[in-house]
Amino acid sequence: MQNLPQFRTYGVFTEDDNPLEEYLSSPIENVDILAYWKAKSKDQQWIPLVKMARDYLVIQATSVPSEQMFSVAKFTINPTRNRLNPDKVRASLCLKTWFAAGLIEEDFMKDNDLNNE
Structure with missing residues (x-):
């Protein structure tokens, strides 16, 4: 034992x-x-x-914000970054939304070492 x-x-x-x-x-x-x-x-x-609340709060309630999300996505998926994994794209868009909403701090990327993934 x-x-x-x-x-x-x-x-x-x-x-x-x-x-x-x-x-x-x-x-x-x-x-x-x-x-x-x-x-x-x-x-x-x-x-x-x-974490569960963040996942649900990021969901857009109407079609207008989803159109805005497509506009934001065009800066994430561009001609030089067109081979991103769908999970990485989804994570990137969630992070951008959370930053804009003030749900996560600016140091989140550094603190969680997300820049090296």
């Missing part, structure tokens, strides 16, 4: 400190949704929900 590696457990919550249960049971309030999730991103316990 002494030769077994030590394992850390992640994501184990009791009923009292489960962020999903806390979110679902909280009263509905009129708040700035971007500020709400930005504040929650500072608490490690909320990170999975914050």
Whole structure:
């Protein structure tokens, strides 16, 4: 038994400190949704929900913003960058949208070493 590696457990919550249960049971309030999730991103316990919120908040609600997204995309996919992997294009457009919305800080690329991928 002494030769077994030590394992850390992640994501184990009791009923009292489960962020999903806390979110679902909280009263509905009129708040700035971007500020709400930005504040929650500072608490490690909320990170999975914050990531999920970012994925859903980036979805455009009407056709006009999606047309704007195509305009933005033409600067990402240009004659010299026409072989980008679809996942890289999607990630790049998400990052641009998140920067514009203030969901991520300017240092995000450096802090997460995304420039080397």
